[in-house]
Amino acid sequence: xxxxxxxxxxxxxxxxxxxxxxxxxxxxxxxxxxxxxxxxxxxxxxxxxxxxxxxxxxxxxxxxxxxxxxxxxxxxxxxxxxxxxxxxxxxxxxxxxxxxxxxxxxxxxx
Numbered sequence: 001x002x003x004x005x006x007x008x009x010x011x012x013x014x015x016x017x018x019x020x021x022x023x024x025x026x027x028x029x030x031x032x033x034x035x036x037x038x039x040x041x042x043x044x045x046x047x048x049x050x051x052x053x054x055x056x057x058x059x060x061x062x063x064x065x066x067x068x069x070x071x072x073x074x075x076x077x078x079x080x081x082x083x084x085x086x087x088x089x090x091x092x093x094x095x096x097x098x099x100x101x102x103x104x105x106x107x108x109x110x
Contacts, residue, residue, distance in 0.1 A: 014042075016059055022047060023054040
């Protein structure tokens with residue numbers, strides 16, 4: 001067993017749209033989870049879980065997104081604005097004083 005390396009398989013990620021489509025197909029065709037799983041190349045247990053989520057209304061586009069509070073949205077907007085202002089200031093300084101800009105940008109990289 002020493003010479004054998006364990007290979008970690010990458011976990012597949014499915015979109016909310018795909019999950020909902022698989023469940024809709026299963027319901028429309030009135031087929032079992034096993035048959036549907038073979039058709040879409042996923043595990044039957046996944047389809048059963050997705051069906052529960054679908055029935056509970058959790059497989060909508062909004063369900064895949066996390067909710068953001070107004071304060072968090074404002075913080076994100078302000079950070080983006082600050083970043084833009086810093087970039088504009090750096091560009092203006094570089095245009096006005098090329099020799100100082102070289103020193104400034106060298107410090108920023110450290």
